[in-house]
Amino acid sequence: MKRVFKMAAKWVLWLFLLGAPLVAWCGQDPLKLGQVTDNELKMMVYDKDTAAAAVVLYDYGESSFQFTKGTQLIFKRTTRIKVLKKAGLEQADIFIPFYQKGMGSSEKISGVKGFTYNLEDGKVSKEKLEDSDIFEEKEAANWYQKKLTMPNVRVGSVIEFSYTIESDFVENLREWEFQKDIPVVWSEYRVEMVPYFEYTHVMHGFHPFHTQDSKSYRKTMAASYKENLLRGSSQAAEQMGALMLRVQQYRWVMKDVPAFMEEPYLASADDYKSKMEFMLTKVQYPGQKPSYMASNWDGFVKEMLKEEQFGGQLARGSFLKNMAEGLHLNNTDSLARVKAVLAYVQRQLKWNGEYRLYSKSIKTAHEKRTGSVADINLLLVALLREVAIDAHPMLISTRQHGRPLTNLPMLSKFNYVIAHVKIGKNSYLLDATEPSVPFGMLPYRCLNGQGWVVSQPSGEWVPLKNQERDVQVVMAQLEVKPTGEMLGTVEETLRGIPALQMRSSIMAKGKENFMKGFSDKGQEWLRQEVEMKNLENLEEPLKTNYKLSKAGELQPLQLMYLSPMLHHATAENPFKVAERNYPIDFATPSDKVYIFNFTLPEGYEIEEMPKEVNLSLADNSVRFSYMAQMMDGKLRVMSRLNINKEVFGPEEYASLRELYNQLVAKHSEKIVLRKKG
Known part of the structure; x- marks a missing residue:
């Protein structure tokens, strides 16, 4: 989604006139950097988990909106961690993921601060995180991360850091993870909602909330908008105004959260860690009709099939026709055609290890003989269709990625695409990423509950099972x-x-x-x-x-x-x-x-x-x-x-x-x- 907030000057004035006195949030104020206590510095063991190598003393996050650069989500975080054992020294490396999408929309990390505190001869030493300790790395297409290496961390250290993320993607309201691989004493998340956006939140895990409440109040917010310089002119100037909005602030707190212990035969820890996720379902500005974000599967199918890098890749092209003719499958039955096409794609393309739902070009991937999951399996679907097989792409979530939500069409819950094929009354699930995978079988990583077939009118859920034991x-x-x-x-x-x-x-x-x-x-x-x-x-x-x-x-x-x-x-x-x-x-x-x-x-x-x-x-x-x-x-x-x-x-x-x-x-x-x- 592009920036969904475009404001007219008349609308800004109308909102401003609706204003009322500001009512402040009366909840507990979050801790600030530098408020490390003697007890935290002297702590040698965490009494609720004496085996813990480290403990999160405090983790605070807040998300809100700003309208001075279009519409942006602002996410702020402050975290404090105590290192108790040698194994806890890995907490000194902090990773902050963020998203970049060309020149138009992006996420920007700012205000990075960090300190390491130690007791030396009874006195507190404080060492600042320097710019030289901050690195930026590319993780995948459009995904990057800031890596902070906290200075002078040793057993007994207290480390704390804070940062801000400005995001143009209002559909990506930050999730919050209350539970981690080490114990958490206090974890708090606040979200300030404005009237124009509605989100559905999804809760995972078993740990109860210590606090769960919300407050409604009015808030004055600066806003920018464009106004034509002359009547009938296309030239516009950036103007500033103010909004008076009734916002709803939600507050969720968990305390004394135990470390999440990874156990055998657990597909994804993310399915069971205590955390909260959000999905944008509706956008509506004053005087405008609401826009729904594919809140049902019918709408989701339409969006996916009209997406150029998904459904658009399945349109028949001359290169597919030539490829199909080269396989000489005219006189073979349907099952033999499917097996021949699968074997061909397995031989021709080498998987580059990337998990993707979209392909920029299945043709280019075929020419280069390598590609992502989406490149390979969307090509498989397109080629099967070219030889008159009833085939559709199927969205799944791999075992490490967690199970998708069957009641909500959240695209972020999927990270992998395979082929779903029907021959008469029989259905087959195919993945061409590995040459050693036999027909009708999926790799272990794909066996994760159910997958969703992208087919008109509203798709269908199909169990992810292999044909044999x-x-x-x-x-x-x-x-x-x-x-x-x-x-x-x-x-x-x-x-x-x-x-x-x-x-x-x-x-x-x-x-x-x-x-x-x-x-x-x-x-x-x-x-x-x-x-x-x-x-x-x-x-x-x-x-x-x-x-x-x-x-x-x-x-x-x-x-x-x-x-x-x-x-x-x-x-x-x-x-x-x-x-x-x-x-x-x-x-x-x-x-x-x-x-x-x-x-x-x-x-x-x-x-x-x-x-x-x-x-x-x-x-x-x-x-x-x-x-x-x-x-x-x-x-x-x-x-x-x-x-x-x-x-x-x-x-x-x-x-x-x-x-x-x-x-x-x-x-x-x-x-x-x-x-x-």
């Missing part, structure tokens, strides 16, 4: 010698994400280097004569065969302790905390099956063997079985773990954790062999 099957035939030496053969079979990850690793490292690393399993186990099947046949399981050996002692053993899971044991429970407030997201159902057959040495008998176990959660959502028994003169050990759904709620966490506790315990059990006589 993740599978790992390991089968071994091993002979145990009296010295404890073991040797034999192993076959590993992979499907789904594990197969994709191995194929991608082989492609990245080169087959020779990968094989070298795969063979070197460490001092205990040695892999030799490794062979792989179906490495390039993506729709078949990836199979790896090799000889496996383990050295023994110089003399026969009286007692032998056999670890039957070899090097495949689950050594520790990934679910360590006693309670969890967040879902457990495995991304896809999976099967892990291990079958090991051991030929035991003559003259030895089994003295101790693990007991059989069969465990399952409600509705068989997870099943674990383990068995060790003699069969046909051989010792067979089998472990099977089946995870039958993608996401588990927090209420299922305790049961899942306990099942993994028993799995780890069972995998650690040894089989004891004793020499007879």
